[in-house]
Amino acid sequence: MNKDWIRGGVGSRAGRLTAAAAMIVALVVAVVGASSASGASTTAKAASAPLKVAFLYENATNDLGWDTAMYEGQQGVEAKYGSKISVTDKVVPDGPEDVTAVKSLVAEGYRLIFLTAFNQQLYVNPEKFPGVHIVQAEYVGILDKKMPSNTSTYFTVDADGFYLAGMAAAAVSKTGQVGIICGEPISDNLAESNGFALGAQAVNPAIKVRFTCTNNWDSVSIAQNAARGLINAGAGAIAFLTTGAGPGQVAAQKGIPWIGYQTQQKAVGAKDYLAGVLWNLKPLFLKDTEQALSGTWKSHTDYVSMTEGTTSFDESGALWKEVPAKVKAEIAAKQKLFESGKATPFAGPLYAQSGKLVSKIGYSLDSSQVTDMNFLVKGVIGTIPKG
Amino acid sequence: MNHGLAIQLIATGIFYGTPMAIAALGELLAERSGVLNLGVEGMMLMGAVVAFWVSRDVSGPNGLVLIIAVLAGAAAAAAISLIHAFMTITLRANQVVSGLALTIFAGATGLSSYVGDLANLGGNPGRHIMNAINVFGLKNVPILGPIIFNQPALVYISWMIAFAIYWYVNKTRQGLHLRAVGENPEAADAMGVSVVRYRYAHVLMGGALAGVGGSFYTLVISSEWTDGITSGAGWIALALVILAFWRPAGVLAGAYLFGVVSALGANLSARGVQLPPEVFSALPYVLTIVVLAIVSSGWGRGRFGAPAALGVPYARDGG
Numbered sequence: 264m265n266k267d268w269i270r271g272g273v274g275s276r277a278g279r280l281t282a283a284a285a286m287i288v289a290l291v292v293a294v295v296g297a298s299s300a301s302g303a304s305t306t307a308k309a310a311s312a313p314l315k316v317a318f319l320y321e322n323a324t325n326d327l328g329w330d331t332a333m334y335e336g337q338q339g340v341e342a343k344y345g346s347k348i349s350v351t352d353k354v355v356p357d358g359p360e361d362v363t364a365v366k367s368l369v370a371e372g373y374r375l376i377f378l379t380a381f382n383q384q385l386y387v388n389p390e391k392f393p394g395v396h397i398v399q400a401e402y403v404g405i406l407d408k409k410m411p412s413n414t415s416t417y418f419t420v421d422a423d424g425f426y427l428a429g430m431a432a433a434a435v436s437k438t439g440q441v442g443i444i445c446g447e448p449i450s451d452n453l454a455e456s457n458g459f460a461l462g463a464q465a466v467n468p469a470i471k472v473r474f475t476c477t478n479n480w481d482s483v484s485i486a487q488n489a490a491r492g493l494i495n496a497g498a499g500a501i502a503f504l505t506t507g508a509g510p511g512q513v514a515a516q517k518g519i520p521w522i523g524y525q526t527q528q529k530a531v532g533a534k535d536y537l538a539g540v541l542w543n544l545k546p547l548f549l550k551d552t553e554q555a556l557s558g559t560w561k562s563h564t565d566y567v568s569m570t571e572g573t574t575s576f577d578e579s580g581a582l583w584k585e586v587p588a589k590v591k592a593e594i595a596a597k598q599k600l601f602e603s604g605k606a607t608p609f610a611g612p613l614y615a616q617s618g619k620l621v622s623k624i625g626y627s628l629d630s631s632q633v634t635d636m637n638f639l640v641k642g643v644i645g646t647i648p649k650g
Numbered sequence: 651m652n653h654g655l656a657i658q659l660i661a662t663g664i665f666y667g668t669p670m671a672i673a674a675l676g677e678l679l680a681e682r683s684g685v686l687n688l689g690v691e692g693m694m695l696m697g698a699v700v701a702f703w704v705s706r707d708v709s710g711p712n713g714l715v716l717i718i719a720v721l722a723g724a725a726a727a728a729a730i731s732l733i734h735a736f737m738t739i740t741l742r743a744n745q746v747v748s749g750l751a752l753t754i755f756a757g758a759t760g761l762s763s764y765v766g767d768l769a770n771l772g773g774n775p776g777r778h779i780m781n782a783i784n785v786f787g788l789k790n791v792p793i794l795g796p797i798i799f800n801q802p803a804l805v806y807i808s809w810m811i812a813f814a815i816y817w818y819v820n821k822t823r824q825g826l827h828l829r830a831v832g833e834n835p836e837a838a839d840a841m842g843v844s845v846v847r848y849r850y851a852h853v854l855m856g857g858a859l860a861g862v863g864g865s866f867y868t869l870v871i872s873s874e875w876t877d878g879i880t881s882g883a884g885w886i887a888l889a890l891v892i893l894a895f896w897r898p899a900g901v902l903a904g905a906y907l908f909g910v911v912s913a914l915g916a917n918l919s920a921r922g923v924q925l926p927p928e929v930f931s932a933l934p935y936v937l938t939i940v941v942l943a944i945v946s947s948g949w950g951r952g953r954f955g956a957p958a959a960l961g962v963p964y965a966r967d968g969g
Binding site for chain 1: 653655658661662665770772773774775776777779780781782802867871872873874876879913915916917918919920921922923924926927
């Protein structure tokens with residue numbers, strides 16, 4: 264894997280040099296590639312060459328966040344399909360370079376391309392390039408029905424995982440307050456923040472839940488500053504929805520219990536690690552690879568959580584022992600209900616922050632109300648920033 | 651009560667102000683010797699990237715790794731400042747031009763970025779972060795607990811540095827020599843003080859402290875490396891030296907004012923007050939402009955001036 268020529272960044276001096284060198288290399292490759300392309304495509308089928316699968320990352324694959332979770336999925340795919348596939352991976356920063364990267368992967372013959380949640384919707388014209396399958400995490404264009412027929416997406420909606428985390432956080436907070444950092448105020452993050460708040464309130468109805476939004480997914484510094492803001496305001500346990508483990512380090516710096524997210528992050532602040540909401544994207548990637556290999560691949564949109572088995576609740580924290588036995592039992596019971604799909608975090612009566620009743624007793628929000636969520640629940644201190 | 655906004659803003663203001671304070675204390679030393687070094691931002695970035703690199707790749711107990719990382723950051727930045735010292739003291743080049751060149755060379759799009767790419771530091775989680783110390787177990791004491799008794803070690807070290815510099819400049823023979831070199835190098839030379847040696851030593855000290863300030867960003871405030879992570883703190887440090895009229899206590903006070911402004915956004919947001927983040931990001935720079943406008947007005951200039959020989963190369967023959 265050679266990340267460096269992509270990661271250099273055109274702004275830096277070194278970047279400019281490498282960019283220039285890369286352009287020359289790309290030109291040479293393009294010329295050589297074009298002259299051999301026609302021959303390659305005719306022989307490909309006869310020899311039943313392995314399916315070329317690519318994984319495109321936005322951050323380093325050891326970021327302990329989204330990219331690491333995705334990379335674990337990649338390793339699962341490689342382990343299962345072995346020589347039936349040929350896999351490459353690249354790290355491309357968000358921005359114009361990601362379009363170029365997808366184009367060149369397609370030109371190099373990659374037919375199944377997994378993308379992390381890049382800000383822009385990346386797609387390949389299905390008519391021009393038949394047989395190319397794109398799987399982009401959280402392809403927001405699906406909401407406007409603008410997703411091309413050769414593109415699939417999945418959304419991780421961890422309201423259930425964060426409900427359990429909220430229960431544990433409220434149980435160990437010594438200040439009667441907990442806090443959560445949201446990345447951008449999209450429906451997923453609001454649902455997860457609300458899940459966290461409802462779980463905390465289920466354990467301690469008087470708990471104060473602080474919510475802050477950074478308007479940024481990737482900056483560790485910004486997320487860490489937000490964590491400091493929450494802890495300063497009195498949050499006695501924190502969770503975060505931004506990528507990477509930065510806020511966990513700040514919590515450990517201040518001796519405050521914290522909830523990990525996406526991947527096992529406890530190493531960055533083990534003594535104060537309470538619990539984690541962990542992803543397992545492997546089943547999703549295996550399904551796509553299987554279908555691409557057998558020629559049955561069709562565009563699909565998945566909303567996944569504990570019910571689908573792609574999220575698990577990690578109780579291996581050093582502080583888990585501080586959770587009272589009664590709360591542990593309640594968490595275990597809820598977890599079972601979530602995993603079997605018999606309950607959702609959004610059971611009525613449910614009130615919005617404004618006091619408005621959004622779900623009556625005996626009802627729950629339906630899935631579209633969760634995927635379109637645009638409010639905070641009652642008792643949350645914080646405001647949703649305007650887009 | 652210790653979670654009240656005012657107390658937390660002061661506590662966090664000290665925290666965020668510390669890297670600017672340390673860098674400004676270094677610049678104060680260089681300027682007191684008569685050498686203006688506009689390369690603070692570049693030196694801070696070198697300190698930040700090298701410290702982060704060391705903290706990621708050196709294994710050992712947290713405290714030890716952090717000490718090595720801070721020292722490595724200081725050494726890297728001092729090495730960069732040596733270029734400035736050579737250019738301006740030995741070759742007697744224009745200090746403004748050399749300093750600016752230093753920031754461009756080492757800055758966000760230069761060497762620090764290159765080192766970050768070379769060691770593949772971007773997007774990597776840091777493995778060590780400096781924890782707050784619960785001094786004498788007093789962190790929960792009302793008001794003073796969070797402000798004074800629960801900060802990371804570098805904050806306390808910055809206080810010692812500020813006091814040491816005050817003592818050195820005002821109470822020691824070497825400090826007297828330093829002031830003479832900065833105010834009237836001919837007289838100092840006539841007294842038998844080596845202007846060249848003093849200037850080299852203080853420019854290097856300034857570089858080392860800028861590196862320590864930079865390392866605060868990647869070891870204490872955050873635990874990541876991104877290009878230009880100091881985001882202008884070096885320029886603020888330069889303004890601070892002027893704002894403080896070249897006095898260490900003033901540097902600390904000014905830095906904490908900037909720190910409070912930097913802390914405002916996240917602290918208000920956690921209390922339910924959401925304002926556009928751009929406003930908060932811009933505030934420290936707006937404050938810099940306001941402060942510089944005030945101190946360079948007739949009122950400010952009349953009071954405490956810069957070292958008289960600041961910015962003027964020294965040559966024994968007058969050339």
